[in-house]
Amino acid sequence: EVQLVESGGGLVQPGGSLRLSCAASGFTFSSYWMNWVRQAPGKGLEWVANIKPDGGEKRHVDSVKGRFTISRDNADNSLSLHMNSLRAEDTAVYYCAAWGSTNIWGQGTLVTVSS
Amino acid sequence: DVVMTQSPLSLPVTLGQPASISCRSSQSLVYSDGNTFLSWFQQRPGQSPRRLIDKVSNRDSGVPDRFSGSGSGTDFTLKISRVEAEDVGVYYCMQHTHWPHTFGQGTKLEIK
Numbered sequence: 553e554v555q556l557v558e559s560g561g562g563l564v565q566p567g568g569s570l571r572l573s574c575a576a577s578g579f580t581f582s583s584y585w586m587n588w589v590r591q592a593p594g595k596g597l598e599w600v601a602n603i604k605p606d607g608g609e610k611r612h613v614d615s616v617k618g619r620f621t622i623s624r625d626n627a628d629n630s631l632s633l634h635m636n637s638l639r640a641e642d643t644a645v646y647y648c649a650a651w652g653s654t655n656i657w658g659q660g661t662l663v664t665v666s667s
Numbered sequence: 668d669v670v671m672t673q674s675p676l677s678l679p680v681t682l683g684q685p686a687s688i689s690c691r692s693s694q695s696l697v698y699s700d701g702n703t704f705l706s707w708f709q710q711r712p713g714q715s716p717r718r719l720i721d722k723v724s725n726r727d728s729g730v731p732d733r734f735s736g737s738g739s740g741t742d743f744t745l746k747i748s749r750v751e752a753e754d755v756g757v758y759y760c761m762q763h764t765h766w767p768h769t770f771g772q773g774t775k776l777e778i779k
Contacts (some may be wrong), residue, residue, distance in 0.1 A: 597773070654728070655706075
């Protein structure tokens, strides 16, 4: 079965850190651009970061640049998002998504930044 | 950043009737290779988003043919020929021609 499963979300205090993971199965992970997209409660979608199939190119939206880092391990079929210096405005459901000829989304993991 | 503007933001539709959503970008979405990277996503209540259409008009596998996309340059449209109950949700356009990729605000489709 083709799927992406996110994990690692939770409650964290402002200024804290969190690492999100995304496990891929059922498709050729190493062939896809991988993305993190987030959705604040009751709001729309915001693209956060993506990474090239070979991991050689990464991009992050300005609002997270210098605080978040996307990475991947093609041997392990996994995607990560390391999040530091978290702010209240980072509170959202974080989705990992594979984009290519096929488009695959995970179920999302909720990150809540609050004291 | 490229701003994506959708209209309407709320779309009440009678079952079996057509529906149309407009998406306009603040700059051309034509890439240097000639492709236009404009996608449409559907997000049903309580679910993850799902891509319906890529590159303006290419339907994803499994997407009913009542969904169609059209447009060029900065002006794009998603049409549903006959709305069904399962089409309720929020629809987003997204451009991935320019960095950063950006989404429209979303259009909430509901049944009258």
